[in-house]
Amino acid sequence: MTEIVLSARDVTKVYRMGEVDVHALRGVTLELHAGELLVLLGASGSGKSTLLNILGGLDTPTSGRVTYQDHDLTEAGDEALTRYRREHVGFVFQFYNLIPSLTARENVALVTELADDPMSPSEALELVGLKERQDHFPAQLSGGEQQRVAIARAVAKRPDLLLCDEPTGALDYKTGVKVLEVIAKVNRELGTSTAIITHNAPVAQMAQRVVSLHDGLIQSEVTNDHPIAAGEIRW
Amino acid sequence: MALVSPLRRKLIRDLGTLKGQLVTIALVVACGVAAFVATQSALRSLRDARARFYATSGFADVFVSLRRAPEAVSRTLADLPGVRAVETRVVGMGSIPLEGMSEPVRATVSSVPTQLGRIFLREGRLPEDGRDDEVVLSDAFAEAHGFRSGTRIPLVVGGVRREVRVVGVGLAPEFVIVLGAGEIAMDAKKRAVVWVGRDAAEAALDVEGSFNQAVLSIVPGTDERAVIDGVDEVLRRYGGLGAHGRDRQLSHYFLSQELGQLENMSSQLPPLFLMVAAFLLHVVLTRLVQLQRGQIAALKALGYYDREILVHYLELASVIVVLGALLGVGFGDWFGEQMVGLYADYFRFPDLVARVDPQTAIAAVLVSAIAGVVGTLTSVRSVLKLAPAEAMAPPAPARYRRGFLEGPLFGRLVGPSMRMILREVQRRPFRVILSALGIGVAVGLLVVARFFGDAMDYLVGVQLHESQRWDAQVTFVEPRPVADLRSFGSMPGVFRVEAMRAVPVRLSHGQFEKTVSLMGHFGDPSGETSLQRVIDADARPVALPEDGLVLTELLAEKLDLHIGDRVEVELLEGDRRTLSIPVAGTTDELFGLQAHARADALHRWLGQEPSTNVALLAIDTAEAERLDRRFVALPDVIGVAHMDRIIQEFEEQSAKNIGVFSLILTIFGATIAIGVVYNNARVALSMRERELASLRVLGFTRGEISTILLGELAIQVFVAIPIGLVLGRLFAEALATGVDPENFRFPVIVSPRTYAFATLITLASAFASALFVRRKLDQLDLIGVLKTRD
Structure with missing residues (x-):
């Protein structure tokens, strides 16, 4: 097996939602290998988004340990987590989270500004097939296009990790497949270690490894020796 | 790399969508800065002009008037320790x-x-x-x-x-x-x-070889008091009237009073505006940050540091503040010029020019920037504290609860719309109170804008009118027998004549002394028909006692005198005798520092037969011109004054002085009112857009949802108005006590008309803002709003 880039050990997470304590993760142990494409499968409320947020340095676990290469993310402060996200992680969200007042290219430029060796925004948009629409504002783009801009924004800095939270959740089948194809392409061409979380089981077919979460615990972990192309997935 | 960074672009576009709020807040900042720049510029111009003039002309340090002393005495004065130079005058x-x-x-x-x-x-x-x-x-x-x-x-x-x-x-x-x-x-x-x-001068005033005034400069660091005592000692036998420093030199005194007032204004008015501006920025940015919660989270997820995001919002606030400040510097420059122009009519300097010095402008911009930073930090901080993952999720629904107002009858008396309004108010009481205070400041300024006019009206209309009831006053060089005035009574057009005796006196009590006019009344000054009445602050006539003096309260205060005390009275004419006379009463009339007594008592003190040097006349004003010519032709007449002209001049001058201030304060007040109401309305709209759209979908009419939104604002305005009226009264009191009390006491009179004016302007400003927001409400995009995730 290839080198481990990211690992989580016995991670738990409890947070307050309004006046209720929610146990989102109850002790999760997981590794992400260099260059691999991992799918985290789980129903709504299984804790998969929480896990992804913790892996991406958006949130800290209540207990347990998360390390990225030699760096302990559990002990890292806000400043160090920001640096971690800035230097190593690319995010794709279910609701794209584009800045509505910036055009597609400007949204990508938000990231290329920060990176040491980024692609140009046009290059990144070309990678997701949106070069011609780069001067459009988010409101002028379809959901799939917005998501592809979000992917371009995530990969433009050539991150080591690409973390995608329900990237097709808000999209129809056809558009969803297109977005998955782009993610697979980035993984393949740039060698970016990629984790996709989804509740959509067929998506797992494109992964090299599939981890299923249920009620804050890992239920199963399956290695897929014959991943299929995103375009062949049906749901 | 892009020329303009994406965050900067976001800034520019955010500013575009916020332009209404941007402009209204910038204007509030502009008002504060303008007030600061204008008063500072006037202050500095006057101070600089004074310093230059005093330095180049060799303004003296000690001043003394005396009856008459031979020129040789000046050498004795020059030899006093600490005296640098002496100049004698006639x-x-x-x-x-x-x-x-x-x-x-x-x-x-x-x-x-x-x-x-x-x-x-x-x-x-x-x-x-x-x-x-x-x-x-x-x-x-x-x-x-x-x-x-x-x-x-x-x-x-x-x-x-x-x-x-x-x-x-x-x-x-x-x-x-x-x-x-x-x-x-x-x-x-x-x-x-x-x-x-x-x-x-010596020949004309009949003091050859002598002087009757001396001015001295002293060696820096010398005790002025010691020099003054020395001068008084030397001049005692020459009829010295008491040496004094610059503080009691009339011109210097009035100038210092004015500078003091300006300084007050300069330190009090601008902070008020900047506090309101900081509050508005806080309200608007808090909402903006809430709206952009997801964006902030995304920026954080992308690796932007908190400080970079903070700087982004600070930049947004800075644009507003700096824009306002620059506008304010420009407006303040103009306003300062107007003020200095007004001053130039009264205060004469070789070179009095309005100038805004760069430090003032820079200070104004910096101070407003601080207000901006305070307003911004308080609103952005909360989101920065959120972990990005949390910020990404929509905020938990706001917690409403049944408020303290909701008794058992609540449900029956109050419909759902009113209930929503009341719960909203109860959920954010602090914000409602701050908004009400902000609008209250506006109302207060509007009260002050009109208060000067009220006070002047009262001074002229009531005080002057009720006390000085003569039409014309003729003053004589020397006192003459009262019987002489009979000839006036027989002139055509003269209805009535009343005699007065005015004597310049120096009153002293302990270390305090004051030179004033002692008015001897022949008639009964509390009488209904008396032409010169003594009245109190409420314009009620005051009777004079058989013996003793009645002082204006201001004078009694300055001399630390109380009823029953004895006061040293030095007569500054005739044999200049000094008497000790009891204070029989005080009156709080607003005009002047003077002492009143019955004429018979006064003449007893003087040791003279009854005489008069002032004739008060009730005349047919149509005959005024003709009578004037006759009076002026009489021997020994120094002056003729006409009440209608005095009033006219006083009013003209007041109108000129007050006009600009009143206009500017009205603009300031309206700006704040609009700034607060408009911004609150916009924020309320954006916060409740979804809720209101849902109600529309449920079948509420536009009018009904407007009621819900604007009702909350109306509550703020209605809470604000009484607060503002009280604030206005307090501002007026603060200003009135700042006015130089030497010549008249400024009455704190606020007419109902002024309260009504302040209320109306505030309501009009609020209404205009509400209309604007109502238009936005009518354009509410039902489907779009419901689709947006918030």
Whole structure:
């Protein structure tokens, strides 16, 4: 097996939602290998988004340990987590989270500004097939296009990790497949270690490894020796 | 790399969508900065002009008037320890009877100062030695009448009338403002300073070889009090009237009073605006940050540091603040010029120019920037504290609860709309209170805008009208038998004549002393028909006791006197005897520092037969002109005054002085009212857009949802108005006590009309803002709003 880039050990997470304590993760142990494409499968409320947020340095676990290469993310402060996200992680969200007042290219430029060796925004948009629409504002783009801009924004800095939270959740089948194809392409061409979380089981077919979460615990972990192309997935 | 960073672009586009809020907040900042810049600029201009003038003209440190002393005494003064230089003068009062003016101009006639307090010549030259027909005129007077070098004017000094030639026009540091003690309005046309050669002055005032005024400069670091005591000691046997420092030199005193007031205004007004601006920025940015919660989270997820995001929002606030500040500097510059222009009519300096110095402008911008930072930090902080993952999720629904207002009847009495309004108010009481305070400040400023007018109306309409009920007043050079006035009574057009006896006196009590007029009343000053009544602050007539003095309260305060105390009264005419007289009463009349007594008591003190030097007349105003000519022709008449003209002048002057202030304060008040109401409305709209759209979908009409949104604002405005009216009254009191009490006490009178005015302007501003928001409500995109995730 290839080198481990990211690992989580016995991670738990409890947070307050309004006046209720929610146990989102109850002790999760997981590794992400260099260059691999991992799918985290789980129903709504299984804790998969929480896990992804913790892996991406958006949130800290209540207990347990998360390390990225030699760096302990559990002990890292806000400043160090920001640096971690800035230097190593690319995010794709279910609701794209584009800045509505910036055009597609400007949204990508938000990231290329920060990176040491980024692609140009046009290059990144070309990678997701949106070069011609780069001067459009988010409101002028379809959901799939917005998501592809979000992917371009995530990969433009050539991150080591690409973390995608329900990237097709808000999209129809056809558009969803297109977005998955782009993610697979980035993984393949740039060698970016990629984790996709989804509740959509067929998506797992494109992964090299599939981890299923249920009620804050890992239920199963399956290695897929014959991943299929995103375009062949049906749901 | 892009020329303009994406965050900067976001900033520019955010500003575009916020432009209404941006402009209204910037205007509030602009008002505060303008007030600061204008008052600072006026303050600095006056101070600089004063410092330059005093330095270049050698303004003296100690001043003393005396009856008369031989010139040789000046050497004794010069030998006093601590004295650097002494200059003696001959100074007296005279008059300039000009054709076309009913009252002769009162003129201070002085020998030309050569060393201390030198004349700055605007044109011409000083009188030549030995010429007794050459004079230099004070420039305000010359300007008011268009007199230039070469003009010939009549001058009456010591009862002798002569023609003199104006050879120069100038000004001197002792006469920066020419206003006598007790005068309520300064009229450049009627007050002059005439400088003549020393020999001519001595001859005219009949004090050859002597002087009757001395001014001294002292060695820096010397105790002024010691010098003053020394001077008094030397001049005691020459009728010295008490030396004093600059603090009691009239021109300097008035100037210092004005500077003090300006300083007050400069330190009080601007912070008020900046606090309101900071609050508005806080409200608007808090909402913006809430709206952009997801964006902030995304930026964080992308690896932007908190400080970078913070700087982004600070930049947004800075744009608003800096824009406002620049606008304010420009407006303040103009306003400062107006103020200095007004001052230039009264305070005469060789070079009084309005100038905004860069430090003031920079200070104004910096201070407003601080307000901006405070407003921004308080709103952005909460989101920065959120972990990005949390920020990404929509905020938990706001917690509402049944409020304290909701008793058992609540449900029955209050419909759902009202319930929503009340719960919203109860959920954010702090914000509602702050908003109400903000609007209250606006209401208060609007009250102040009109208050000066009210106070003036009261002074003239009530005080002057109720106390000085004469139409004309004739003043004589020397007291004369009361019976002489009978001839006035027989003149056609004269209805009634009343005699008065005015005596200049120096009152002293302990370490305090004051030179004032002691008015001896022949009639009963509390009588209904009396032409000169003594009244209290509520314009009720006050009766005079058989014996003793009645002082204005202000005078009693200044002398630390109470009823029953005895006061030293030095008569400044006749044999100058000093008496000890009990204080029998005080009156809180607003005009002037004076003492009243019955004429019989006064003459008993004087040891004289009853006599009069002031005749008060009730006349047919249609005959005024003709009567004037007759009065002026009489021997021994110094002056004739007409009440209607006095009032007219006073009002004209007040209108001029108050007009600009009133207008500017009204603009300020309306700006704040609009700023607060509009921004609150916009924020409320954006916060509740979804809720209101849902209601529309449920079948509520536009009117109904407008009621819900605007109802909340209406509550703020209605809470604000009474607060504001009280604030206005407090502001007015603060301002009134700041006004120089030497000449009249400024009454704190706020008319119902003023309260109504403030209320109306506020309501109108609120209504305009509400209309604007109502338009937005009508354009509510039902589907779009419901689709957006918030």
